[in-house]
Amino acid sequence: MTEIQTPHILWVRGGRMIDPSQDYDMPGDILLEDGAVLASGNPADIAAQAQAKKSAGAQIEEIILSADLCVAPGLIDAHTHLREPGFEIKETIYSGAKAAARGGYTTVCSMPNTSPVTDSRSVVAQIIAAAHNAAIRVLPIGAITRGQEGLQLTEMYELAEAGGIAFSDDGKPVRSGAMMSMALNYALPLYLPIINHCEDPDIVGGGVMNSGPAAIRLGLKGWPSSGEVIMLQRDLELVRGIGARYHAAHLSAAGSVEAVRRAKDAGLRVTAEVTPHHLLLTDEWVEGHAGGILAEYAQHARMPQFNTNAKVNPPLRSAKDAEAVLQGLLDGVIDIVATDHAPHGVTDKYCSFDEAAFGISGIETSLSMLLTLARLRNIPLKTMIAAASTKPAEVFQLARHTRLPIGTLRAGAAADVVIFNPNERYTVRAEEFLSLGKNTPLDGAELAGKVKMTIYGGAIVWEDAHFNRRPQA
Numbered sequence: 523m524t525e526i527q528t529p530h531i532l533w534v535r536g537g538r539m540i541d542p543s544q545d546y547d548m549p550g551d552i553l554l555e556d557g558a559v560l561a562s563g564n565p566a567d568i569a570a571q572a573q574a575k576k577s578a579g580a581q582i583e584e585i586i587l588s589a590d591l592c593v594a595p596g597l598i599d600a601h602t603h604l605r606e607p608g609f610e611i612k613e614t615i616y617s618g619a620k621a622a623a624r625g626g627y628t629t630v631c632s633m634p635n636t637s638p639v640t641d642s643r644s645v646v647a648q649i650i651a652a653a654h655n656a657a658i659r660v661l662p663i664g665a666i667t668r669g670q671e672g673l674q675l676t677e678m679y680e681l682a683e684a685g686g687i688a689f690s691d692d693g694k695p696v697r698s699g700a701m702m703s704m705a706l707n708y709a710l711p712l713y714l715p716i717i718n719h720c721e722d723p724d725i726v727g728g729g730v731m732n733s734g735p736a737a738i739r740l741g742l743k744g745w746p747s748s749g750e751v752i753m754l755q756r757d758l759e760l761v762r763g764i765g766a767r768y769h770a771a772h773l774s775a776a777g778s779v780e781a782v783r784r785a786k787d788a789g790l791r792v793t794a795e796v797t798p799h800h801l802l803l804t805d806e807w808v809e810g811h812a813g814g815i816l817a818e819y820a821q822h823a824r825m826p827q828f829n830t831n832a833k834v835n836p837p838l839r840s841a842k843d844a845e846a847v848l849q850g851l852l853d854g855v856i857d858i859v860a861t862d863h864a865p866h867g868v869t870d871k872y873c874s875f876d877e878a879a880f881g882i883s884g885i886e887t888s889l890s891m892l893l894t895l896a897r898l899r900n901i902p903l904k905t906m907i908a909a910a911s912t913k914p915a916e917v918f919q920l921a922r923h924t925r926l927p928i929g930t931l932r933a934g935a936a937a938d939v940v941i942f943n944p945n946e947r948y949t950v951r952a953e954e955f956l957s958l959g960k961n962t963p964l965d966g967a968e969l970a971g972k973v974k975m976t977i978y979g980g981a982i983v984w985e986d987a988h989f990n991r992r993p994q995a
């Protein structure tokens with residue numbers, strides 16, 4: 523959570539600035555000073571301000587972009603598994619933050635399924651301390667129940683006081699409705715959201731992939747979408763009575779979108795997220811076919827039969843579900859895109875499908891997936907940046923937890939910036955990931971859109987090796 527102080531001014535100029543918080547998508551420059559945005563917008567105005575600063579003796583470093591490069595507020599991931607403490611073989615706060623920076627993220631919210639579970643003041647403090655050496659900002663999420671066992675609430679007030687920004691037992695659902703009801707009641711006076719991983723354990727049982735024709739062909743036990751929708755509907759009914767803030771993690775099913783739509787229409791304080799993989803991939807990826815929206819891009823993906831890297835919880839669903847969650851995102855029923863970055867070691871995935879761990883290492887491909895989706899479906903880039911930066915800051919009211927506002931390029935905001943080329947096509951290579959988790963089903967697939975530079979607190983924390991900062995005129 524360190525805000526790096528820069529002694530000089532950084533002038534990012536010549537690119538296309540996309541800032542949903544100002545409804546801005548046109549040529550725009552940015553001046554960054556002392557870890558904050560000094561000014562942003564019209565290039566002529568910014569040039570005049572830069573000149574004035576120069577005359578006053580300021581040192582200005584220029585990053586000159588070609589006009590097709592986009593400049594946006596640094597991305598914010600509301601759902602990241604950093605694995606530390608406890609599972610440092612899968613990821614550490616340090617490696618996960620580096621991977622996030624490579625993916626264009628400048629803030630991640632870390633999930634509490636660590637070991638020990640992030641269920642005490644001391645574990646929250648430990649994560650915040652480790653994050654001081656990280657490339658980007660890490661905001662911890664505290665557990666709802668002790669040990670994520672669903673039996674006893676954590677000291678939620680203490681977790682909030684220590685720096686927790688929300689509560690979740692993610693990785694495990696909150697099975698008991700009474701426990702969820704109590705958690706919502708305790709969260710209410712803290713003004714912090716409860717995030718649930720909606721999975722009715724009685725319905726899902728030992729399901730390992732989406733129930734459907736692909737599961738039948740593979741002889742694998744299905745995880746029906748009703749398992750998600752039913753727990754979500756339970757939670758929404760509780761929220762209706764209690765009025766607390768509630769956020770549904772990684773929705774995957776058409777029925778979930780309808781449930782959230784009705785809840786929002788009824789005025790409930792409910793928000794929801796979807797992952798890039800649930801938008802773009804389908805259950806056919808599990809059996810080695812590139813189904814869904816990304817099919818034409820993934821002809822060269824390395825896809826063995828029984829691809830355990832496509833095993834994720836909730837599972838990749840049908841093309842119909844993927845279309846429904848996309849429509850939900852475009853309609854604003856689903857508020858944000860979150861990665862559910864879930865790195866694993868090789869042995870967690872190099873095994874039978876039943877034994878393999880759930881999860882995709884996704885933070886380094888997230889923006890590329892969204893940009894590819896935007897291209898294929900003609901979605902404005904501003905919509906994607908809003909879902910991956912501006913809205914996560916709003917949904918989680920992150921300005922309450924950071925020194926300066928984030929998710930925006932307004933003057934006075936944190937100097938967190940991502941620069942990307944929406945047109946550059948490249949092939950995903952898992953071995954190039956900075957994450958310790960190389961578990962991606964996209965290995966070998968081609969994506970359109972690449973992160974070129976990430977700036978956090980005014981400091982360059984990631985730069986693509988092939989980034990030409992000063993293009994020839």
Ligand SMILES: [Zn+2]
Pocket residue numbers: 692693694719771772835836
């Ligand atoms: Zn989850």
